[in-house]
Amino acid sequence: MAAVTGPRRREPLPIWRWGILLVAGVYFLVPLYSALKFAGFGSFGSVISQPGFTSSLGLSVRLAVITTLVTLALMLPTAVYVHLRLPKLRRLLEGITILPIVIPPIVLIVGVLQLAPGFIKSTPYLLSLEYVVLAMPFAYRAIDAGLRALDLKTIVEAASSLGAGWINTLWRVILPNLATALLSATVLTVALVLGEFTMASLDLYQTFPVWIYVNSQTSGQVSVAASLLALFVTWLFLLAITVIGTRQARKTGGGQVTLFTVARQETRGSE
Amino acid sequence: MTTNTARNAAAADGILRQAGTGGTSVLIQDLSRAFGATRALDGLSIEIAPGELVALLGPSGCGKTTVLRIVAGFESADSGSVLVDGRDISSVHSSRRDMGMVFQSYSLFPNMTALDNVAFGLRMRKLGTAGRRKRAGELLDMVGLAAQAGQYPHQLSGGQQQRVALARALAIEPRVLLLDEPLSALDAKVRLQLREQIRTLQQRLGTTTLFVTHDQEEALSMADRVGVMREGKLEQIAAPDELYTDPATAFVAEFVGVMNRIPGGLLGAGTVAVLGGTVPLRDNEGRSLSLGGDTAVDVLVRPEGLRMELVPNGNGIVTTRTFLGSVTRVGVLLDGDVAVQIDKSSSEAGALAPGTAVSVTLPPEPVHVVPRRAAAS
Numbered sequence: 168m169a170a171v172t173g174p175r176r177r178e179p180l181p182i183w184r185w186g187i188l189l190v191a192g193v194y195f196l197v198p199l200y201s202a203l204k205f206a207g208f209g210s211f212g213s214v215i216s217q218p219g220f221t222s223s224l225g226l227s228v229r230l231a232v233i234t235t236l237v238t239l240a241l242m243l244p245t246a247v248y249v250h251l252r253l254p255k256l257r258r259l260l261e262g263i264t265i266l267p268i269v270i271p272p273i274v275l276i277v278g279v280l281q282l283a284p285g286f287i288k289s290t291p292y293l294l295s296l297e298y299v300v301l302a303m304p305f306a307y308r309a310i311d312a313g314l315r316a317l318d319l320k321t322i323v324e325a326a327s328s329l330g331a332g333w334i335n336t337l338w339r340v341i342l343p344n345l346a347t348a349l350l351s352a353t354v355l356t357v358a359l360v361l362g363e364f365t366m367a368s369l370d371l372y373q374t375f376p377v378w379i380y381v382n383s384q385t386s387g388q389v390s391v392a393a394s395l396l397a398l399f400v401t402w403l404f405l406l407a408i409t410v411i412g413t414r415q416a417r418k419t420g421g422g423q424v425t426l427f428t429v430a431r432q433e434t435r436g437s438e
Numbered sequence: 439m440t441t442n443t444a445r446n447a448a449a450a451d452g453i454l455r456q457a458g459t460g461g462t463s464v465l466i467q468d469l470s471r472a473f474g475a476t477r478a479l480d481g482l483s484i485e486i487a488p489g490e491l492v493a494l495l496g497p498s499g500c501g502k503t504t505v506l507r508i509v510a511g512f513e514s515a516d517s518g519s520v521l522v523d524g525r526d527i528s529s530v531h532s533s534r535r536d537m538g539m540v541f542q543s544y545s546l547f548p549n550m551t552a553l554d555n556v557a558f559g560l561r562m563r564k565l566g567t568a569g570r571r572k573r574a575g576e577l578l579d580m581v582g583l584a585a586q587a588g589q590y591p592h593q594l595s596g597g598q599q600q601r602v603a604l605a606r607a608l609a610i611e612p613r614v615l616l617l618d619e620p621l622s623a624l625d626a627k628v629r630l631q632l633r634e635q636i637r638t639l640q641q642r643l644g645t646t647t648l649f650v651t652h653d654q655e656e657a658l659s660m661a662d663r664v665g666v667m668r669e670g671k672l673e674q675i676a677a678p679d680e681l682y683t684d685p686a687t688a689f690v691a692e693f694v695g696v697m698n699r700i701p702g703g704l705l706g707a708g709t710v711a712v713l714g715g716t717v718p719l720r721d722n723e724g725r726s727l728s729l730g731g732d733t734a735v736d737v738l739v740r741p742e743g744l745r746m747e748l749v750p751n752g753n754g755i756v757t758t759r760t761f762l763g764s765v766t767r768v769g770v771l772l773d774g775d776v777a778v779q780i781d782k783s784s785s786e787a788g789a790l791a792p793g794t795a796v797s798v799t800l801p802p803e804p805v806h807v808v809p810r811r812a813a814a815s
Contacts, residue, residue, distance in 0.1 A: 318543055324512055325545040325603075327532045329559035329610060339558075343549040 199398075202391050210392035217389055223378035226291055230374065231360040234298040238306045238356050239349065241299065246310045247341065250319050257311075264307040267300050272365045275300050291372040298360050305355040313348020317341075347412035354408045358401045461488030461646040462523050462613040464509070469518035470670075471504055478504040479515070480670035489644040491637070492675070493661035495654055497693070501670040502650045503618060509648060510616050511535050522613060533562075535614075538607030538645075542619040544599045546591040552578060552602045553587040559610035577605040581635065597628035604636060608643065615640065615647040621656060633660055654694055658682070666690045688808040691738050698744065698778040699736040700800075701810060710807055712737045713753065713772075713800050720804040735807040737800070741767060741781040745799045748789060752797030754778075756790050766790075770798055 180188075214220060249260055267275060279297045280288065287293050319341070326336040342349070367374040373381065375397065383390035464486040471479040478501040486492045494502040507513040509520050511532030519526050527535055538559075546555050553574050560570035578584050581601040583594075591599055600620055607615060617636070621629045637660045640647050651657050657664045658678040665675035666689070674686040685691035702712035708719045717737070746754075746768070757777070758769035766787035768780050778798065782790065790796070 317548070318545070321541050321543050321545045322547055324510075324532070325539065325541060325606075326547070326558070327512075328510060328535075328537055328539040328616075329606065330533050330536075330562035331558070332533055335562060340547050340549075344547070346549075 199395070202395055206388045206392040206395060210388040211396065214389055214393045214396060217382060217386070217393075219373060219378050219382070220393070223373050223375045226372070227361055227375035230291070230295050230298065231357045233292060233295040234302060234360050235353050235356045237295060237299050238302045239352060242303065242306045242310055242352065243345075243349070246307060246314055247319070247337075250311075250314045251323060260307070261311070264303045268304050272297075272301075273369060276366060276369060291370075291374075294367055294370060294372060294374070297366050297370075298356075298363060301363065301366070302356040302359050305359065306352040309351035309355060310345065310348050313345040313351075316348075317344055347408075347415055350408050350412055354404045358404060361397060361401060461490070461644045463488050463521075464614055464646060464648070465521040465524075466505065466509065467519050467521065469505065469508060469515045469520070471501075471508065471513065471515050477670050479508075479518075481518070482667075482670065482672055483518075484665055484672065484675060486646055486648065488646055490662045491640055491647040491649060491660060493649040493651055493657035493664045494667055495651060495657040495664050495694075496667035498652060500667040502652075502667050505667075506616050506618050506648060506650045509614070510537055510539055536610065536612055537614045537616055538610055538612030539616040539618065540600065540603045540607050540620040542622055544591065544596065544623070545603055546594075546599055546606075548591050551588050551590055552583060552594065552598075555591070555602055556606045556609050559606060563610065574605075574609060577609050578602070580608075580639065581605045595628075596624050597632055600624065600632060601635070604639070608639070608645070612645060615645045617647065617649040619651050619653075622651070622653070629656075636660065658694070664694075666693060668693075685806065688738060688806045691806045692808070696741055696779060698739045698741065699808070699811060700739060700772070700776060700778060701774065702735050702737040702807065704733040704735055704807070710735060710737055710805065712805075713798060715800060715802070717800055717802050718804045720806055734810040736810050738806040738808060739778075739800060741779045743801070743803070744778060744780045745801060746770065746780050746782065746790075747797045747799075748794065749797035750795055752795045754796050754798045756792050756794040756796060758792060759787060759790060761787075770796060772798060 245260075249256055275297055279293070279300065283293055283296050287296070322340055322344075323336055326340045331339070362376055363374070364376040364380065367377045368380070375393075379390050379393050379397070382393070464484075466482065466484040466486075469479045469482045470477070478499075480501075482501070482505060484492065484494075484505075494505060496502050504513060508515050511527075511530065515528070519528050521527070522535075546552075547558065550558065553571065556574035556577050557570040560573060565573070575584065575587060578587050581604055583598060583601055583605070586594060586598060586602075591602070594602065600623075603620070620636070621632055624632065633656060649657070649661060658681070661678060663675055664678055664681050666673045666681065668689050674681060674690045676684075676686075681690065682695050685694065691697055700712055702710045704710055704719075705716065709716050710719055742765075754770040754772040756768055757771050760767045760769075761784060762781075764784055765781045766784045768782055768787060768790050770778050770780055772778060780798065
């Protein structure tokens with residue numbers, strides 16, 4: 168029986184799919200093109216020299232770093248613990264972590280203010296605590312997807328039987344296998360912090376998005392140029408995670424990497 | 439193939455010289471463990487001699503994996519203790535027990551190559567890079583995977599992964615090797631090869647081994663002794679041949695090997711009437727049944743324990759014939775709709791075509807009996 172051995176030829180996309188792709192492309196790209204046209208290329212050069220640009224961007228970056236560290240420090244052990252010891256609570260935790268999406272920002276702010284330690288309340292870093300709550304749904308899901316792709320219980324027990332304590336197991340076994348998931352969580356958190364407007368505005372701190380808004384009152388073109396820059400940087404981050412994650416996953420057996428799924432490939436048969 | 443085998447044997451010998459001979463004794467004493475209302479273990483005790491391979495065999499949920507996990511330190515017992523070389527290790531953390539374990543599911547670390555996986559335990563024991571790479575290489579050679587040292591787990595087949603897992607467990611020179619159904623995910627041919635490889639290495643290295651399986655062929659072919667478990671208790675622990683020929687309980691008799699159930703009636707003085715004759719009961723078995731006034735029982739007989747002759751108007755008719763090599767298993771429907779299987783040498787089975795009338799009898803040797811099974815509706 169003759170088998171087809173040549174490379175599989177890709178079927179051409181039907182015309183209606185091209186149509187949908189075109190409509191979606193127009194929907195996403197036309198506003199960007201309009202913004203770019205409105206801002207003009209000259210505005211990009213003057214963004215940096217605008218008053219408040221450096222301080223607001225610096226604050227946003229600091230908030231992004233702190234938020235990411237606190238989020239990972241809270242979410243990683245929680246997700247690992249739930250997977251290992253309380254698997255029945257996974258659904259409940261998924262439900263809880265989705266709450267920040269449905270609760271209005273003002274309620275979250277009041278809640279965080281009730282619990283935040285006094286020394287932080289009068290500093291812009293209070294925003295970090297609020298952002299941690301906001302980032303929870305995204306970070307938890309990214310880490311959870313990574314953990315689900317592993318047979319966590321078995322590899323933790325295997326490491327233990329070979330003499331590894333908790334620190335070694337976490338550092339040498341769990342973390343390297345969650346690299347892609349942690350990268351996803353990090354990028355999502357950073358993107359969220361760099362783009363968050365409502366909470367910062369309500370708390371009266373001038374983060375980068377707030378600066379863009381304030382600046383738009385005086386210089387609309389520069390403000391739009393700054394927005395496009397922020398969008399471009401975030402997009403680069405997302406591209407980087409997909410490329411790095413997929414490369415890492417191919418090496419260690421993971422499949423296609425997206426932000427929330429790290430599907431592990433099946434092993435090569437059983438022979 | 440021969441060259442490979444010889445080379446693997448040489449690698450094992452080298453490791454044996456490094457490890458030194460002499461195994462570790464394990465004493466499992468009166469272990470009990472409950473999960474909610476379910477009693478997974480109920481006062482289980484097993485003694486494993488140095489260098490011995492003991493297999494725990496039983497149906498799903500009988501508690502055999504729980505025993506292994508308690509010995510490994512992944513579960514704790516509600517009561518009882520585990521003694522290794524006379525020392526109670528119940529309070530010792532799993533990472534300090536020096537027990538190599540091979541798991542049912544593929545447990546290799548996905549981020550490490552086969553070599554790094556095998557070297558992991560040595561790294562945890564602070565062995566230098568050169569030393570651990572050398573030893574890990576030797577162990578991979580021993581399991582015949584030296585050429586795959588640089589491959590990641592997903593690049594290996596299931597059988598290769600389990601061999602790496604075995605090399606990894608043996609690399610730390612474990613005091614006890616624990617095998618948790620390591621072959622169950624593999625296909626039949628690979629299972630057979632790996633089964634022989636594990637047994638050969640275990641005997642060569644003299645590592646005391648506890649092996650859990652639900653596959654009786656695996657247990658009987660690999661173990662020095664097999665413990666049959668049921669509902670958290672050990673029904674019998676004995677050498678494979680003893681377990682088969684001299685089962686201590688009706689459960690063991692039925693669980694190990696193929697067993698026929700033939701309706702009989704208890705008589706006085708430890709005998710049972712079956713197939714038109716009378717045979718003695720094993721060790722006064724069935725006394726409690728007769729005391730209860732229930733005389734209807736099923737007699738348990740192995741396929742090779744029944745006699746069959748070609749008789750025109752016998753008590754059975756041949757229904758099936760399965761060639762198994764030197765023997766042929768013949769299915770016979772006895773009077774009263776009782777189906778039995780009888781082994782005959784293949785040279786004699788030629789005349790036993792389906793539809794042939796036969797006479798089936800029981801030799802006067804002690805038998806096991808169990809309460810009569812209700813007829814299927």
